[in-house]
Amino acid sequence: METLQQKAVIVGVQLQNNTNFAYSMEELRNLAAACELQVVGELSQKSSRINPPYYIGTGKIRELEALLEAHEAPVVIFNDELSPSQIRNLEAALDRQVIDRTILILNIFAERAKTKEAQLQVEVAQLQYMLPRLTGMRESLGRQGGGSGLNNRGAGETKLELDRRRIEERITALQLELQAQVSRRQIQRKARRKNEVPVACLVGYTNTGKSSLMNTLVDTYHPGAEKGVFAKDMLFATLETSVRSIELPDHKTFLLTDTVGFVSQLPHHLVKAFRSTLEEVTEADLLIHVADISDPQVEQHIAVTNETLKALGADGIPAIYAYNKADLTDLLYPVVKENTVTLSAKQKSGIAELVALIRAHLFNDYVQCEILVPFDRGNVVSYFNGHAHVQSVSYEEQGTRLKLECRIADYERFKDDFVELTFVK
Missing domain, CATH: 3.30.70 (Alpha-Beta Plaits)
Known part of the structure; x- marks a missing residue:
């Protein structure tokens, strides 16, 4: 039987000088869809600042009430991270499940996490987000039906019934377990550095085709090796760091690392929890910045990725740009210009040109x-x-x-x- 999707209304505040508001609301729709929520309405407000008590003005609250009533929507989603008091006030005023952009992303990560390390990282991020919001989230979960993808796997209703002290103890225990995973990862990185094998790291916005590009490179130079990684056309398909050795025909070898994709307003809880995974980026000798050239917002995606790299301290690492999915456009490809190559991982076109750029950066000794x-x-x-x-x-x-x-x-x-x-x- 098909899952009955819960109806939801999305809400956003467009601050002055925010030229990307329309796109961020469209992205919020996609995040909601990834959580199996059906967006049936949208409300926006232009303002010079976020309303501290309710996120939106009191007049807009009444407008939102009418919109929720008209669509019989039990869920309302806000485009920014809400404070604990905002959640409580909105819950009381609207008598609906109130969630924000952060919890949507956290839930998608929870759904996609497959390895033990990723599951631990997501649970830590969820608990740290929910800890100051226990009252509002408890009421919200009371209204939650079984139809949506908001199941808070790993940090759901049972954990929210714990008192604050026990949640803090759980976070501490998880962080200790994570530290053991981090230590193993550091040992692996040290061994790689000892072998003096250069590392190229795939970075970029979510769903730009990083994993597909890795699979194409592996298949090109190691056909039949069955070393591919999971790749699918969806948000955050990859949450685990995968490393593959690529040996070129002239015996030059480098390690290729696939990483979690970025997104605008990536929750700081997630960045903090996934820092050990994202450290792979800071250890790279070369970044391969993968961008979806078929997406109208490609420049915005590149800017968000560069901002995230800067926050991680990886903005000083040499980078080349791989403009992927050219097969979905009318552009000619493959085309190389300075440190960029326009290509199609799906069509396996432009791979030789990309490797030539990688070679020039990694093997200049x-x-x-x-x-x-x-x-x-x-x-x-x-x-x-x-x-x-x-x-x-x-x-x-x-x-x-x-x-x-x-x-x-x-x-x-x-x-x-x-x-x-x-x-x-």
Whole structure:
């Protein structure tokens, strides 16, 4: 049987100089839909500031009451994070379930979280959000029907019945459990740095095709390896950090990291809870900023992503831009311009061009050279066959002559074994 969707009305305040208000309300609709809520009405107000007691003015409250009544909507969704007192006042005035943008995003994350770490992070964020809002949320849950996706998985009605002290104890216990996960992640990162394998990290707005791009890159260079990650056309399909090793035909290897997508007004509770996961971004040698070129709001998405990267302290890391989903536009692709490439992960077009950009940033410590290795140093020849791009091999009286491209560090390591060395321009 189809799930009966609860009806909802969305409400937003357009502050002065806010040119992205219409888009943020459209995004709120999409967030509601992801929570299986049917938006049947919309109310907005232009104002110089948010009304402290009720978020909107008292006149608009009466207008909202009539709108909810007309549509028989039991839920009202606000476009900003509401304070505890605003929730209580609105609950009392409207006699409806009152939720805000933050709780919608928290619920989507709860629904999408699959790994233990992601589930712990979401539960911490939910509890930290709900702790100062216990009274209003308890009343709200009393009105909640079974039809919507707002099930508060991991931090639902039973947890809200706990007293404040027990919730705080639960948060502390979860954070300790998370710390163990963080320690494991840090050990993995340390091992990667020891191996000196460069890291490229996919970042960008939610649902721009980061996971699809990762899968295409993995399939291109490791066909049949079955190392793909979950990818789907929906908000926040990826909440877990996935790392895949990409080995290029010339034996150059880099690690590719897929991360959680960003969204405007990403709740600070989530950013704080997911900080250990998002630290993968700050450790990268290169950011691949994936943007959906078919979305009219692509520039806004790029700006939001850059703001989030700055908040994480990752704005100083070199970045290239991958304008994805070009197949959904009339644009020509693949096209490369400076540090950007227009491509289609779905059509596997533009991948070679993207990898060329990645290569230029990650492998600038390589040299072209021609070396002569004595026959009794066969281990050196074997090493370069496995770790360098060997372009030609010939055998002479004094040893094996190799023309190759290798890392400067490898050259330094073995240079005393060479009979002869010539750098190639």
